[in-house]
Structures are given as structure tokens and as C-alpha cells.
Amino acid sequence: MNKELTKINxxxxxxxxxxxxxxxxxxxxxxxxxxxxxxxxxxxxxxxARKPFSDDLIKKELEIxxxxxxxxxxxxxxxxxxxxxxxxxxxxxxxDPVLWLAGEDRIDNYKKxxxxxxxxxxxxxxxxEFYETKRYGSATAVRAAIKEDNEEEFKKLMPKxxxxxxxxxxxxxxx
Numbered sequence: 001m002n003k004e005l006t007k008i009n010x011x012x013x014x015x016x017x018x019x020x021x022x023x024x025x026x027x028x029x030x031x032x033x034x035x036x037x038x039x040x041x042x043x044x045x046x047x048x049a050r051k052p053f054s055d056d057l058i059k060k061e062l063e064i065x066x067x068x069x070x071x072x073x074x075x076x077x078x079x080x081x082x083x084x085x086x087x088x089x090x091x092x093x094x095x096d097p098v099l100w101l102a103g104e105d106r107i108d109n110y111k112k113x114x115x116x117x118x119x120x121x122x123x124x125x126x127x128x129e130f131y132e133t134k135r136y137g138s139a140t141a142v143r144a145a146i147k148e149d150n151e152e153e154f155k156k157l158m159p160k161x162x163x164x165x166x167x168x169x170x171x172x173x174x175x
Contacts (some may be wrong), residue, residue, distance in 0.1 A: 008098065012094070017057075029099050040076050097128040148164075
């Protein structure tokens with residue numbers, strides 16, 4: 001590897017939507033190691049009750065969060081959350097992932113899929129350790145607040161600055 005890579009934490013997901021609990025997990029990782037997080041948004045190709053929001057709306061939301069939050073380094077879009085692909089894309093963008101943030105519901109699957117030997121030989125990096133995030137909330141609760149037309153609850157559950165997207169989230173959820 002010729003160029004110096006920026007050490008970061010990585011948090012992949014579909015984030016339907018990215019809520020204040022996700023942000024708190026990024027802050028926890030920052031407190032753990034002093035590194036900012038690259039959010040890797042996984043393309044939403046299957047719209048349903050649990051994944052109702054378009055890539056464009058989540059992109060708009062994540063750009064607001066990136067601008068407002070010091071613990072967020074970058075946002076990168078990806079087709080699939082496969083660990084080797086994630087590492088390749090991160091290295092191509094100048095990043096060396098140290099911690100891989102994941103909830104208890106996904107961390108074991110990611111651990112089974114990671115290929116440390118391949119990551120080291122192909123990309124020249126060690127590969128991330130897995131960091132199980134605490135559960136601080138849920139996207140289900142955010143979607144429920146939207147369905148119930150409870151804008152105040154939505155604002156409590158979402159990162160600062162994203163409250164201005166309430167009407168867009170509401171429109172997307174009702175379509």
C-alpha cells in the first residue's frame with residue numbers, strides 16, 4: 001500500500017432510517033478509540049414495511065448528519081454489506097477500518113463472512129475488529145411515530161437537523 005490510509009470505524013446498514021440510536025453507537029465507538037465513523041449505506045432494493053425509504057431520502061438524511069456530527073467522517077454508498085467488498089471500497093476511498101459496528105442481530109453473520117487473509121493480502125490492511133453496538137432505539141419506533149403522525153416523537157428519535165425531513169419521510173411511508 002503506497003498511500004497513507006485514514007483509520008476509521010465503519011457502520012454498514014440500510015438505515016430505514018438512520019436514527020439517534022445509530023448515531024449514539026457511532027459516538028460510543030469514537031469514545032472507545034478516538035476514530036470517526038464512515039457510514040456505509042447499503043442500497044435499498046426491496047421496499048416493504050421495514051424498508052420503505054428510498055436511497056435518495058436516506059442519502060439526504062445522512063448528508064445532514066455528516067455535516068452536523070463530528071464523529072462522522074464520511075458516507076459511502078454500497079450495493080451489498082459483504083465484509084471483503086466493504087474493506088475494498090474503504091481502501092479505495094483512503095480508509096483503513098479498525099472497528100466494524102453492528103448490532104447483536106447482525107454481528108455474528110458479519111463475523112462468519114469476513115476473510116482476514118484475503119483482506120490483508122489484497123488490500124494491505126489488517127481488517128476490522130467487530131464492535132457490538134448497544135441498542136439505543138429502533139427504526140421501527142421512528143416509522144411508528146411517522147405512521148401515528150407524531151412529529152414530536154419523530155424529532156426525539158432522530159439526529160439533530162433531520163427533523164426538517166419529517167414531511168418527506170411521512171410522504172414516503174404513506175406511498
